[in-house]
Amino acid sequence: MEFTELQPDQQQRVRNPECGNPGGHMPDDGARFRIFEASSNQVALGDRQVDVLLAMRQPNVILFGNLLSHWECDALIEMSRPHMARSRVVNSEIGTFDLEDVRTSSGTHFRKRETPLIAAVESRIAQLLGVPEERGEPLQILNYQAGAEYRPHYDFFDPERPGNREVLAMGGQRVGTMIMYLNDVDAGGSTIFPKLGLDILPKKGCGLFFSYANDEGDLDYLTLHGGSPVLQGEKWIASKWLRLGEFAGWSE
Numbered sequence: 690m691e692f693t694e695l696q697p698d699q700q701q702r703v704r705n706p707e708c709g710n711p712g713g714h715m716p717d718d719g720a721r722f723r724i725f726e727a728s729s730n731q732v733a734l735g736d737r738q739v740d741v742l743l744a745m746r747q748p749n750v751i752l753f754g755n756l757l758s759h760w761e762c763d764a765l766i767e768m769s770r771p772h773m774a775r776s777r778v779v780n781s782e783i784g785t786f787d788l789e790d791v792r793t794s795s796g797t798h799f800r801k802r803e804t805p806l807i808a809a810v811e812s813r814i815a816q817l818l819g820v821p822e823e824r825g826e827p828l829q830i831l832n833y834q835a836g837a838e839y840r841p842h843y844d845f846f847d848p849e850r851p852g853n854r855e856v857l858a859m860g861g862q863r864v865g866t867m868i869m870y871l872n873d874v875d876a877g878g879s880t881i882f883p884k885l886g887l888d889i890l891p892k893k894g895c896g897l898f899f900s901y902a903n904d905e906g907d908l909d910y911l912t913l914h915g916g917s918p919v920l921q922g923e924k925w926i927a928s929k930w931l932r933l934g935e936f937a938g939w940s941e
């Protein structure tokens with residue numbers, strides 16, 4: 690559901706079209722931009738201890754360990770298998786969802802709280818990041834076969850592009866991504882941040898979170914990222930995108 694690389698001179702301020710105040714500062718939203726502040730190497734949640742393995746401040750990139758149990762990863766894969774379809778990207782000019790070579794995975798998504806497992810994962814992410822579940826898009830499951838990839842892109846939507854109007858109207862701008870690795874990949878398939886020189890190797894049960902707004906509320910173009918081609922084996926991930934406001938969009 691994402692796409693389009695913006696040029697640096699098109700840099701945008703994160704703003705919620707529903708809140709008005711276009712182009713201005715949104716002091717009230719300041720606290721919402723910095724999503725995760727790491728202060729120790731573990732976070733105690735109700736049902737588990739999540740490890741904090743890596744923390745980058747700007748842009749905010751955090752690698753969590755033990756976010757999902759292995760049985761949860763396996764179950765998410767099994768319940769997705771019958772529903773997988775080739776992934777699409779938003780055409781930012783006209784708003785259609787198109788098949789593109791830049792994204793050759795297949796995927797499916799689940800309605801919010803569709804099953805007890807989905808609900809548990811959603812509430813765990815909300816608790817960990819301190820972002821209410823209402824701001825999450827439905828959980829998406831993606832599969833990359835050998836050779837498949839998602840070329841570098843931004844997960845946020847360029848508000849100036851007409852085709853993004855509709856996706857932005859549903860909950861406002863995206864502000865963060867949580868990618869959960871559901872299996873170990875034999876070779877390749879790293880999540881790469883070309884502008885940071887950072888590669889995250891998929892590790893079953895780990896979660897990679899990054900948010901795209903800097904402390905001033907501007908979209909951070911260093912968050913360019915992609916899924917590098919799987920070289921051997923296959924790759925399964927679950928992803929959860931967070932919006933600035935409440936998301937009541939597709940599949941609700």
Ligand SMILES: O=C(O)CCC(=O)C(=O)O
Nearest residue numbers: 839844879880915916928
């Ligand atoms: O496959 C990956 O590691 C990255 C996926 C991604 O960027 C996305 O789904 O938006």
Ligand SMILES: [Fe+2]
Nearest residue numbers: 691843844914
């Ligand atoms: Fe992405």
